[in-house]
Amino acid sequence: MEEKLEVILDNFIKNEGNLISILQDVESAFGYIPEDAVTWFSDKLDIPASRFYGVATFYSQFHLKPRGKNIVTVCCGTACHVNGSDKIIDGLKRELKLAHGEDTTEDGEITLEEVACLGTCSFAPIALVNGAVHGKAKADKMVKEIKLLRKPK
Amino acid sequence: MGPGGIAAGGKAVLDSFQASLSQHKVSAVLKEKCSAHKVGCLGLCARDVLVEIQNNGSKTVYQYVKPDMVERIVTEHLLGGVAIQEWLVDDAYKNFYGKQIKVVLEDCGRFDPEDIEAYKANGGYTAAKKVLSSQTPEAVIEEIKASGLRGRGGAGFPTGLKWEFGRKSPGTEKYIICNADEGDPGAFMDRAVIEGNPHAVIEGMIIGAYAIGASKGYVYIRAEYPLAVERLKLAIKQAREAGYLGKKIFGTEFNFDIIIKLGAGAFVCGEETALIASIEGLRGMPRAKPPFPAQKGLWNKPTIINNVETFANIAPIIKKGAQWFASYGTEKSKGTKVFALTGKVKNTGLIEVPMGITLREIIYEIGGGIVDNKELKAVQTGGPSGGCIPVDQLDIKVDYESLAKVGSIVGSGGMIVLDSDNCMVNMAQYFLNFTKSESCGKCVPCRIGTKRLLEILTRITEGKGRQGDIELLESLSNDIRSSSLCGLGQTAPNPVLSTIRYYRDEYEAHIRDKRCPAGVCKALISFEILEKACTGCTACARVCPTNAILGEKKKPHKIIQEKCIQCGTCFDTCKFKAIKKGSRQEAVKA
Numbered sequence A: 001m002e003e004k005l006e007v008i009l010d011n012f013i014k015n016e017g018n019l020i021s022i023l024q025d026v027e028s029a030f031g032y033i034p035e036d037a038v039t040w041f042s043d044k045l046d047i048p049a050s051r052f053y054g055v056a057t058f059y060s061q062f063h064l065k066p067r068g069k070n071i072v073t074v075c076c077g078t079a080c081h082v083n084g085s086d087k088i089i090d091g092l093k094r095e096l097k098l099a100h101g102e103d104t105t106e107d108g109e110i111t112l113e114e115v116a117c118l119g120t121c122s123f124a125p126i127a128l129v130n131g132a133v134h135g136k137a138k139a140d141k142m143v144k145e146i147k148l149l150r151k152p153k
Numbered sequence B: 001m002g003p004g005g006i007a008a009g010g011k012a013v014l015d016s017f018q019a020s021l022s023q024h025k026v027s028a029v030l031k032e033k034c035s036a037h038k039v040g041c042l043g044l045c046a047r048d049v050l051v052e053i054q055n056n057g058s059k060t061v062y063q064y065v066k067p068d069m070v071e072r073i074v075t076e077h078l079l080g081g082v083a084i085q086e087w088l089v090d091d092a093y094k095n096f097y098g099k100q101i102k103v104v105l106e107d108c109g110r111f112d113p114e115d116i117e118a119y120k121a122n123g124g125y126t127a128a129k130k131v132l133s134s135q136t137p138e139a140v141i142e143e144i145k146a147s148g149l150r151g152r153g154g155a156g157f158p159t160g161l162k163w164e165f166g167r168k169s170p171g172t173e174k175y176i177i178c179n180a181d182e183g184d185p186g187a188f189m190d191r192a193v194i195e196g197n198p199h200a201v202i203e204g205m206i207i208g209a210y211a212i213g214a215s216k217g218y219v220y221i222r223a224e225y226p227l228a229v230e231r232l233k234l235a236i237k238q239a240r241e242a243g244y245l246g247k248k249i250f251g252t253e254f255n256f257d258i259i260i261k262l263g264a265g266a267f268v269c270g271e272e273t274a275l276i277a278s279i280e281g282l283r284g285m286p287r288a289k290p291p292f293p294a295q296k297g298l299w300n301k302p303t304i305i306n307n308v309e310t311f312a313n314i315a316p317i318i319k320k321g322a323q324w325f326a327s328y329g330t331e332k333s334k335g336t337k338v339f340a341l342t343g344k345v346k347n348t349g350l351i352e353v354p355m356g357i358t359l360r361e362i363i364y365e366i367g368g369g370i371v372d373n374k375e376l377k378a379v380q381t382g383g384p385s386g387g388c389i390p391v392d393q394l395d396i397k398v399d400y401e402s403l404a405k406v407g408s409i410v411g412s413g414g415m416i417v418l419d420s421d422n423c424m425v426n427m428a429q430y431f432l433n434f435t436k437s438e439s440c441g442k443c444v445p446c447r448i449g450t451k452r453l454l455e456i457l458t459r460i461t462e463g464k465g466r467q468g469d470i471e472l473l474e475s476l477s478n479d480i481r482s483s484s485l486c487g488l489g490q491t492a493p494n495p496v497l498s499t500i501r502y503y504r505d506e507y508e509a510h511i512r513d514k515r516c517p518a519g520v521c522k523a524l525i526s527f528e529i530l531e532k533a534c535t536g537c538t539a540c541a542r543v544c545p546t547n548a549i550l551g552e553k554k555k556p557h558k559i560i561q562e563k564c565i566q567c568g569t570c571f572d573t574c575k576f577k578a579i580k581k582g583s584r585q586e587a588v589k590a
Helices: A002-014 A019-030 A035-045 A049-058 A078-082 A085-096 A139-150 B003-007 B010-024 B067-079 B091-098 B116-121 B126-134 B137-147 B159-168 B189-196 B198-212 B226-241 B272-279 B308-320 B322-326 B359-366 B400-405 B424-438 B444-461 B469-483 B487-491 B494-512 B539-543 B569-573 B584-589
Strands: A070-075 A110-115 A127-129 A132-134 B051-055 B058-062 B175-180 B216-221 B257-262 B303-307 B336-343 B349-354 B376-381 B387-390 B414-419 B525-529 B579-583
Touching: A002 A019, A002 A035, A019 A035, A019 A049, A035 A049, A070 A085, A070 A139, A078 A085, A078 B336, A078 B414, A078 B424, A085 A110, A085 A139, A085 B569, A110 A139, A127 A139, A132 A139, A139 B569, B010 B067, B051 B067, B058 B067, B091 B359, B116 B198, B116 B226, B126 B198, B126 B308, B137 B159, B137 B198, B137 B308, B137 B322, B159 B198, B159 B303, B175 B189, B175 B198, B175 B272, B175 B308, B189 B198, B189 B226, B189 B308, B189 B336, B198 B216, B198 B226, B198 B303, B198 B308, B216 B226, B216 B272, B226 B257, B272 B303, B303 B308, B308 B322, B336 B359, B349 B359, B359 B376, B376 B424, B376 B494, B387 B494, B424 B444, B424 B494, B444 B469, B444 B487, B444 B494, B469 B487, B469 B494, B525 B584, B539 B569, B569 B579, B579 B584
Parallel strands: A070 A110, B175 B216, B175 B303, B216 B257, B336 B414
Antiparallel strands: A070 A127, A127 A132, B051 B058, B336 B349, B376 B387, B376 B414, B525 B579
16 A cells, blocks of 8 residues: 555655645545545645545545445436436435445445436436446346346356 | 447447448548537537548538448448438438537537647637737737627626736736536536537637736646546647747747646536635635635635636637627627537537527527427526526527526526426425535535525425425525525525426425326325226336236236335336326325
8 A cells, every 4th residue: 555655645746736636646546545545644744634534525536435346327417317317326226225325235346326417418317337338328227237247257 | 429429339330430441441531520429519419429421522411320330331422422311310400500600619520629730720729829929918808808708607707807807916926727617417518618629728728828917727627527638638738749838838928838637526616716725625615705816816816717618719709809709699698608408308419509599499499399299398507506497488588687587597508408297396406405415514504504495395395395385495595595605505596496486386286285296206196007008018017126016917917006116117118108197195095
């Protein structure tokens, strides 16, 4: 971990970064913001860890917990909403049996995310499975997609 | 090639063309049409994948192209010279363009956005060069003022005036920022412009920087737009190499460079002071104004912030003149505006229209009417800060003042069409859910007010609404409006107020009769199988997630109401219209 953090620190100094750019680098290196990384930077830069926490929880891009191996993203923009994106979310939630308030399955396989808008409104509703776009998505089809992810390879 | 095209398989089509062309050794320049939508350039996203073929000076466009159609297009059209009539775009395509006037989107899709030479060949950077070498900053500001250009980010503040404030603000160090943090759900104009023509934005920024005297610029762009970020980075690099950015640009004494800052996902960062805080690496919380950013902005220096579309308008104004620009639009709203036309309209896509066009023209002529010829119910503009405009107001003009008069705003340009299947209370709830989540939490009226509004709306949609709730929503909304710190809170109640204003009866139906007229709010609806129409195909029983549908093959099925969760999957699946959506209240009584 330390090696990766050193690289991020170097980048921060060279490019006159800020708290957000550090967290963005940490997020992309680890997939989430590990507490240890924050403590490390807090010591190195003499910035209270609370400030990192404040910024990390303010922006939706940062995650404080590890995310699943597979990421399923459902767009909840207005165009998707009026075309029934909540049906997709309800269907996927039922299929994934997510605990209340959780977005990742217990086995850490799949994370279900909602995003505000992907800007692909003409194909609403939109869902992404590991970055692959599914336009004019339907609940039952997306449930099938998820079952494929679960299949042992 | 953008998300729309990619979603529809644009990449696969492009690959097929490349394979087929190399096989036939045809010398055609394969242009990857670029923009937010593969056809942000062409605009009509609903018919993706669109392929434009130019040969011997004529232009042909194919719609709904799939990879397996490519080989025939290449052999019959490109090699044989005969277009395949049945695949060509139809009249709707022509109507889509008939009423549009393209200023900002003019070049989107005409050439490769990743090639600075192509931009230059189409007159690119001549405006910046002309301004820097022969005009005073004051003259530039006068020109922009005379054009009547107003901020395209939503509020509509006159751009020239803003620049004048920046110019007159004392200080040697000033900043210019391009706001590309397009956070409105249902809007993708800025992404289309950056992906389709990034150099136009850079050129606009150079001219703006010269006008106010800034030597450093920032583009604050959403990280959710990876393609836009990539193209912008490339464009900045090319501009630097060409000597259009950096030291002594265009051989003059003027220095200016641009840095990209990635947003981290917060709607409130579209607000100027919050955006500045975010660039400084802090939480994106707005602060009280004045002092305005023009006086004290980034690092406490004078800062001017304009939207992507605003910058994209600058070079055309300089090139063609303020008079030309002002010839479009209405008395107070000049020029054109890009809208993202989406929702229940046939031709969804990106459109650019002169200010002052009517909503009816947009929806029925450009948009081609409502999907499945259903009944139009409302048009939502301005995103979470805007409102819903009802059918009887369709003939109003689309400009800043007229939309404000009916309780909505132009906003950044999202335009979502709603039909009779959309519940207006649910829409208000949707937007409040958004603003509640995005409220930064700094000021009480917004933080707690939006939460309370959402609670009341939620209980109404759950059939637990109380007498007096509508009045409560209204008075709370007015309080939030008048006492919130920034634009987010001040406009957050707009979706509530505008839906109450025009659809009060729908609220009343929810509260008094426990009925959702549009059949959306789950707690108020029930599903029932019509015995006569049911063929016993078992399709509904197979998709029901709770196994609430029973019945033998080829015999009418039945829904066990206690098990039904009103997900509506059976309703969407049934091909025989045998499932009826009804009021829960009546189902219980029966």
